[in-house]
Structure formats: C-alpha cells, structure tokens
Amino acid sequence: MATGAVSPNLDLLPLKEFKIKSLIVQSQVLKNNPWKDPTQRHHVLLMPKGEVPRVGYPLVVVLAGFTGNSPSYLSPKSFEDNFAQIVDKAVGTGGCPRACFLFVDGMTFWGGSQFINSRGMGNYEDHLIEEVLPFVFSEFRIAKDRVCVMGGSSGGYGALHLGSSYPKIFPWVAAVAPDCFFEQSLLPEIYTALPIIARYGGIREIAGLLREGRFHQRRESHSVLNAIAMGLCYSPHPKAKNQVLFPIDEKTGKVQLKVWQKWLEHDPLIFLKARKKNVVRLKGVFLDVGREDQFHLQWGARQLREILKKQNVSHHYSEYDGNHFDISTRRPQVWSWLMKQWK
Template sequence: MRPWSVQLSGRFEEHVFQSEVLKGNPLGDPSARPLWVYLPPGYDAESERRYPTVYQIQGMTGQLDMWRNRMAFRKNFPELVDELFAQKEAPPCIVVWVDCWTSYGGSQFLDSPGTGAYHTYLCDEVVPWIDAHYRTLARREHRGIAGKSSGGYGAMITPMLRPDLWGGLATHAGDALFETCYLLEFPASVRALRDQYDGSFDRFWESFRSRPALTRESDMPLLNDWCMAACYSADEDGTVHLPYDLRTGELRPDIWERWLRWDPVRMVVRHAEALRSLKAIYIDAGRRDQFYLDLGAEAFRRELEKIGVTDIFFELFDGTHSAIEYRYPLSLKYLAERLSPR
C-alpha cells in the first residue's frame, strides 16, 4: 500500500459545529468543534435511500484529526471504513466522527461541572443536526455508537443514559471495573506528585503546560487521574476532588464511591431495561491490555448476562491496548448489520 492517502470510494464532509451548550464551559475550551461525516458509496446516486448511522468517539487525549494518523504499513481507520463499504462487506451506513476533547484530555462523554456538557452536546445537538442534514434512518433502532478506551466507555454509558436515541453499542477496551483500571495506578501518581511536584496538582499543571506535553513518564497517569476526577467527582462549582490522599495515597471512600457510580459494570443493574432493549452489543479487548481493560470487558459481559442480555458479540483477542485500529471495522460491520432494516 502507498504510505499516503488513498482515493476513497465514499466521501467525507467536514463541518465546524457551533455548539450552544459548550459555550462558556469551565475550561474555556472551544465551543466550535470539528465534525466529520462519512457517506458510503452510492449515497449521492440513491437520492431516496436512508441509512443507519454509527457515531465514532475517541479515547483519552484524542482529537478528531488524529483518526487520520497512520502506522507504518497499515491503513488508518477512515480508510478501513471506506474499504469495508466499498467491498460490500457490510450494509452501507453513515459514519459520524464527533470531537469531545477537553484541555484535560477528555470528557468521558458526560455532563460535568468540571469539564462541560459533552453528553448533552453529543445527544441533543449533534444527533438531531445529523438527522436534519443527512438521509438517516432517524430512529434509535438504526443508530449506534462505538469507541475505544475512554471512547469505549462513552459507547457503553451513552445508550444507558439515553436509550431513546441509541439502539446499539460497540466498546473496544472501554474503561470499566474501575478498581482494576484506575485504582492500581493511584500509588504511582502519589509518588510522582511527592517527588516531582511537592504533592501538588497545581505544580504538575504548571510544569505540564510549560514544556512539551507527555515528556515525563508520570504525565499520563497524573493527567488521567485529574481528568477522570473532573468528570466523575467535581462539585457543582467545578471543584475537582481526587479519590485519594495526595500525600499517602489513602483512598477517600466518599469520593471513590462517586467514581464507582459511573463504572459501567456497576451501572448495568440500574439501566437494565435500556440495555435489554438494544439491538446490538459488541465488546472486545486485548488479553494483554496494559490497563487490564480485558477484565473490565469480561465483568461488563457478566453483568449483562445477569440481567438477561446474552445476544452479545464478545471476544478477548491476542493483543494489548495499543495499535488495535484493525479491530474497529469488525465492530462497525456488526453494528451496520444489526442496525440496518431487515
């Protein structure tokens, strides 16, 4: 393959979406966001046909234009999407790429006083706009959402919170079972705060913003801890609370409990009816995932089975958390097949 962009069989339309709900967000992040829409081959020729939609959301630190990044000798995800539909390996659908980046690295696709109204942005601004401007099948049973890591988390929780909008989900190594994916890194974060920043997140942020980002080994764990706290345990005035003592790492049970309420594994029982109504659930993760998200995937599957949801695609494959873009067309194909009219 050529190590540069290829001629697509479908096409992309790139927009700048002017959000109302993101105006004045707590971090001062842009309210105008890029929005990509992929139209499959034949969309322009078949002027009456309507299509299911699959929304793609990104992981922690993801920005929309990063979808076009490529690894050596491999196609990027937009190219893989086009190949899937050009070769007619899946029923055609419209694919929508949504940007929910924040200057903390992400939003977990939630509404939070610590970051902004990103759940509302996705569900109540972007979805209606797409349905108004494209020939979608504008019903929940024809609309799905997919992502990896924090995007996989968003894909799990968004249909639980808004079953009126979503009929399917696909999660690749989504954040789940918080005691295995988050808790284990807290001691290393506390040591880094002690040894490099005198126990202060303020000093961490001063350093982080004064040099090339992610140039210290501790940057990503500290960034992740703060971002998750801003999403899961911020007060109404925006005050962010960490779930551990910054000097000792001792767990703060009241704050940790606020995090656990947002754990997809624990959310299942509270949203059982919504999950039982979905037409498609796809779950996978690498068996060697560095953040143990394979354990979260298994725990999520087991909780779904407890509420009677057994029609699930589930796979633990040989891989890690990294470089798994080749898995994304598998979930897209699954969603396209399940969400297309029969």
C-alpha cells in the same frame, strides 16, 4: 441554540466509497466550560457516494479514546492506512455496512471528557445529544433506527454510557476495551499519579506546564493526565475550582469511601445494573478486549459480559491475543458484527 454549517472539503484522501463532510457546530452548552476549551467544534462525516437510500443511511458515531480525537482518524499515517481508508476499503469489499460515519470532536484540555456531563470538564454529553446529532439528522438523510455508537478505551466507555442512557438514539453499542472495573483500571493509576502531582506542586502547576508544551511528552505524563482528567469527570472538588477530590488520602493512601463511591457510580459495572430498564432496550452490544490489557480491562469486560447475560441483552463477546494498544486493529470485527445486525 447551537448553530451549524457543512463546510466544503478538499479531497485530501483518495476515498472511493465516501465523500468527506466537515461539520462546524457552534456550541451553546460548552460555553463557559471550566477549561475554556473551544465552543466551535469541528466534526467530520463520511458519507457514502451515490444515491441516498429512501430510508436513509445507517449512522456509526465514532468516539475516540483518551488523549485522542476522532476527526484526527482521517490524518495520514506512516506505513498503514488510517480509519477512513480502512473503512473505505471494507465497504468496497463488502466487509462493512454502507453507512455514514460521524467522527466526534470531543477533545478537551486534559485529553478527554468520557463523553459525559461534568462540572469539572464540561457538558460534552449534551453537546453530542442536543447539538451535534440534531444537526446531522437535519442535514443528512439518516435511518434513525440504525444508529451505532462505537469506540475503544474511553471511547468504549462513552459508547456504553451513551447507549445505556439513550437506547432509543443508540440502539447498537460497540465497545472495545472500555474503561470499567475501576478498582483495577483506575485506582493503580491514581496511586501512581498522586506523588508525581505533589512533586510538581499540584494540578494548577501541571496545567501551566501543559499550556507551555512541557509536560505531555514526559514518561510519567499518562498516569498523571489520566488521574486528573478522570477526577475532573467523576469527582471535581466541590469548593476549589478546577481541582479534584481524589478518592485516596494523599498521606496515608487509604481509600476515602465517600469519594470513591462517586467514582464507582460512573463505573459501567455499576451503571449498567442501575440502568437496566434502558439496557434491555438495546438491540445489540459488541464487547471486545485484549487478553493482556495493560489496564486490566479484560477482567472488567468479563464482568460486563455477565451483566449483559443476566439482563438477556443480545450481545457479542470476544477476546483477542493482544493488549490495550491493539484496539485500533479491532474495528473490522465491529463492522462485521454490524453487517449481521443490519442485514
């Protein structure tokens, strides 16, 4: 059984509307994870100041994108406000619900877990569902019927996955440029990454360079880290520990259909259809994407919209003038949507 504690905080941010709570959770489900990532996790909760409503506060669960970690969203930024400062001002001006915001510590050795359970990365889905949320619900007065899971990129993927798996826990889902349409968003990354992985000698050698701090800042690192991390999540090698069964033949470049099918089962374009009984129970979905997304996610988002339409799921869909690296500017749109949903 996981153990948790609420740690006292230093007032490092001048927030007018929120108190900052550090949640230290000693995980059981992350024990013996394949990359020896920390089992003690440090999540952060923004809790509104003042008297707690009788029914409790709504909760927004914030998931980070690949290579990010949402507790770091409270770190100071040059020339602009961070997430916490932006939401603090939005609440003060009536542009955001007065809610608790939970920033989930989901960092892994390779930069992320997609917030799923996987033999190749660890049980990060179970950590959130079985350990973190029960701890939050036990320590704080939360309106359990008003919980939204939100994120962008891999965080948006996690939001779609968790919402479609646990609609009773997450009745609302907000996903900005979520990973999807793997044929366009992931296959090109794998084709780019495989020759580079081979040049370095394989995954084990790249892992060694990462530990020494000698790989992640290289220009070619993102495609490599992305391909390896997604492979560990979607098709870890069944026999070789900490290796990936890639869906592309490394000599001919042909797609290996049996392996590729394993990846596609994790594509929201596939699992939203497979989980229709859960998806139709969602009270609302926010879906947003840039028209010039570098990973071609606008094409996938348009297909996701059609799926939600066919399933008669209440949803908001929008496209913005920008690309994948403008995701963080779209948070106020999520909050405006939630204001209408929770009025």
